[in-house]
Amino acid sequence: MPELPEVETVRRALLLKLKGRTIKEITILYNNVFENQDIQKVKEKIKNQTINDILRRGKWLEFVLDDYYLLSHLRMEGKYVYRKLDDIVEKHQHVLFNIDDEFSLRYRDVRKFGKMHLVKKDELSKSPLSKLGLEPWDNNLDLVYLKEKYKKKTLPIKTVLLDQEIIVGIGNIYADEILFLSKINPHKKAKELNDKEMQSIIDNTKKVLDKAIEEGGTTIRSYTSEEGITGNNQNNLYVHQREGEKCQICKNVIVREKIGGRSTYYCPKCQK
DNA sequence: CAGGTCTCCTGCTAGC
DNA sequence: TGCTAGCAGGAGACCT
Numbered sequence: 001m002p003e004l005p006e007v008e009t010v011r012r013a014l015l016l017k018l019k020g021r022t023i024k025e026i027t028i029l030y031n032n033v034f035e036n037q038d039i040q041k042v043k044e045k046i047k048n049q050t051i052n053d054i055l056r057r058g059k060w061l062e063f064v065l066d067d068y069y070l071l072s073h074l075r076m077e078g079k080y081v082y083r084k085l086d087d088i089v090e091k092h093q094h095v096l097f098n099i100d101d102e103f104s105l106r107y108r109d110v111r112k113f114g115k116m117h118l119v120k121k122d123e124l125s126k127s128p129l130s131k132l133g134l135e136p137w138d139n140n141l142d143l144v145y146l147k148e149k150y151k152k153k154t155l156p157i158k159t160v161l162l163d164q165e166i167i168v169g170i171g172n173i174y175a176d177e178i179l180f181l182s183k184i185n186p187h188k189k190a191k192e193l194n195d196k197e198m199q200s201i202i203d204n205t206k207k208v209l210d211k212a213i214e215e216g217g218t219t220i221r222s223y224t225s226e227e228g229i230t231g232n233n234q235n236n237l238y239v240h241q242r243e244g245e246k247c248q249i250c251k252n253v254i255v256r257e258k259i260g261g262r263s264t265y266y267c268p269k270c271q272k
Numbered sequence: 273c274a275g276g277t278c279t280c281c282t283g284c285t286a287g288c
Numbered sequence: 289t290g291c292t293a294g295c296a297g298g299a300g301a302c303c304t
């Protein structure tokens with residue numbers, strides 16, 4: 001599933017190809033991608049808008065158009081592919097962007113979980129972005145901030161790391177890796193973490209995500225940032241999807257348990 | 273307000 | 289071998 005490093009990888013790739021290009025028209029084949037939005041209006045508004053930039057906020061891609069932001073969340077399996085304008089529409093392609101009458105940018109999503117929002121530039125405060133917490137590299141992400149956010153959280157730290165209203169961009173893979181490097185048991189309640197542990201989370205979040213971006217993301221299951229492009233970070237994972245393997249630090253066996261409904265991998269010996 | 277549960281989807285897999 | 293029930297999972301809606 002695309003988390004921050006994968007989305008960032010996608011953003012960089014899309015920008016190279018799409019910056020300054022114009023969306024002549026879009027075809028929406030699965031309306032629920034634009035949940036709660038008037039499909040006809042979306043089509044009209046986006047017509048002839050130029051892609052001036054592509055930004056990222058958490059796991060959201062933010063296409064900066066002339067008058068709008070097109071927000072795109074890939075959720076589990078969303079991805080963008082390029083095709084010729086008259087190529088047949090393949091299975092799972094739900095949104096087709098005609099770019100400059102030259103080629104077709106297509107949004108493909110097997111599970112149909114991904115979402116898009118077209119919002120006016122001055123109405124970002126009404127968009128899903130408005131509730132997001134801090135980027136991992138934000139200077140405001142410090143011990144004071146985290147203590148305030150965690151002080152009433154009785155949920156396991158594993159679950160709280162996935163909360164996009166506190167720190168953005170962390171998903172199931174990197175949450176496990178951050179906790180391993182921080183030597184924190186994923187079951188531990190967030191409010192019970194001490195200062196040192198919280199500081200470790202802050203430091204290791206940056207470390208883990210930086211490394212993953214450098215590697216072009218993690219390729220597991222069906223994730224690829226674009227067709228034919230795969231990341232290499234799966235080779236750097238210490239615990240995620242390594243149930244039954246030996247911990248690289250203590251040689252104990254890595255276990256898998258459900259926490260907050262999510263598969264969680266950790267080393268019971270290193271992470272007390 | 274915090275936390276628990278349900279829901280959206282489809283491909284894959286375990287089990288018969 | 290072929291079939292099906294159940295699982296996986298980010299985030300918002302809804303309930304307690």
